[in-house]
Each structure stands twice: as structure tokens, then as C-alpha cells.
Amino acid sequence: MTHLTIINRALFFETVADKIIAVYRDSIAAHGRFNIALSGGNTPQKLYELLSQKKYAEQVNWTKVFVFWGDERCVAFDDADNNSHMAMLALLDHVPIPQGHIFRIPVLLEPAEAAAAYEISIKQHFMEMPPQFDLILLGLGEDGHTASLFPGTSILHETTSLVKEVFVEQKNVYRISFTYPLINYAANIMFLVTGKDKTQIIKSIFAGNKKLNYPAQLIKPVNGALFWYLDEEAAAQLKK
Secondary structure: OEEEEEEOHHHHHHHHHHHHHHHHHHHHHHHOOEEEEEOOOHHHHHHHHHHOOHHHHOOOOHHHEEEEEOEEEOOOOOOOOOHHHHHHHHOHHHOOOOHHHEOOOOOOOOHHHHHHHHHHHHHHHHOOOOOOOOEEEEOOOOOOOEOOEOOOOHHHHOOOOOEEEEEEOOOOEEEEEEOHHHHHOOOEEEEEEOOHHHHHHHHHHOOOOOOOOOHHHHOOOOOOEEEEEEEOOOOHHHHO
């Protein structure tokens, strides 16, 4: 089931944070832990900074939280472009989560080795196939990419691996990413989209045209729920 929520920018991050806390509580009640995959980018950074604040952090039993990343650039752990580095600075360094519950993508390995190692980590953690995350956070690029599922890349056709390396020519960098089958098996998937630069692509995605124009359109949960959170700028063309 797909849910669309359009939010005033002033309330955007609090609304999303409240929903994450609700999903966390449901997950703890259902099976005693919360498995989340984070995303990178400016929008999630502001969200993570909010979640690190007392109002939200104290609502979470961090010993029951397990953190992964949906994708990562193949750059050093302390590089400003490293998604996990950003999340550590914005959130994870400020909450009492056990270090063994943080699963960073091993970017020091060669891309193919890093992808294979991360897939093994996921399989060992979940001990079930296919693994089901309680929540996966996603962003949306101006070209329609999400995670590191970029237009025209071979990873879009990957249906066997859970995690795969991909060379993104327009960025001139290797990335490691969840594949869309792994994302689609999640119990909850949340797209967080802000800003007027996303207006036209949001309009296209929600136009009802079933033609696959953008990688983000591959995200269709098998049994879970798909949430689109848009600020008013990103959703501007949906009102017309």
C-alpha cells in the first residue's frame, strides 16, 4: 500500500521523526528489535540531527536498534561524502547504541568484495531469506535515482544479489547499494523528498503513467507499506 503525505516544510522533519518512532514501537512489539537502513543526503541529515535530540532519543531503547545503510559511496569512512560518517556525526555518536549494532558498508575493500561482504553481514544478522528490514529510508535524485540505483546502470536488472557494486559514470565513483528486491521486501519504506528541484520528477512519478522512466519506480513493496513524505515545494505540481 502506498501512502502520500504532503507536509509544510516547518513541520516536515518532526512529522517524519514521529512516524519513525511509531514504526520503531510497532517493530519492538512485533519481534523485539528494530532493523533500519539509513540513507545519505542533506534531508536525512536534518532528520538524524532531530532524532538525536532528547525528545526523540529518550523514546528509543537503543540496545534493540540495528542500523544499516541502503547505499554508500566507495570513499573513506571519515570522508564527508561517506553516508555512514554523516549519520554517525548527526545521530549515532549522540545516542547509546552498541557499536556492534552499527553495520557500516566496508568501503576499504574492493567494490565487489565490499558488496559481497555486506550481503553476508545482512544474511547473518537476519538469519532468514529474504531479509526483511523494519524500515528503509530513501531519497530521490533529480534523475530519479534512489539509493544507488541510477538510470542506465546494470544494478537495475539485478534480481539475485541483495547488495551490489555499481559504477556511476556521471559521478565517476563506485557505489555499493541495496538492490531493489531487497528494498521491496522491507516492512516499511519511506521516501523523503524536499525542495523545488524535485517538483517535476514527483509530478511525473505520480502522473499515473505506468511506463518505467525512473529507478525510483522500481520500489514496490512485496507485502510492506510505501510512504512518500513530500514538502510543499516538492509536491507543488501535484496540486494542479
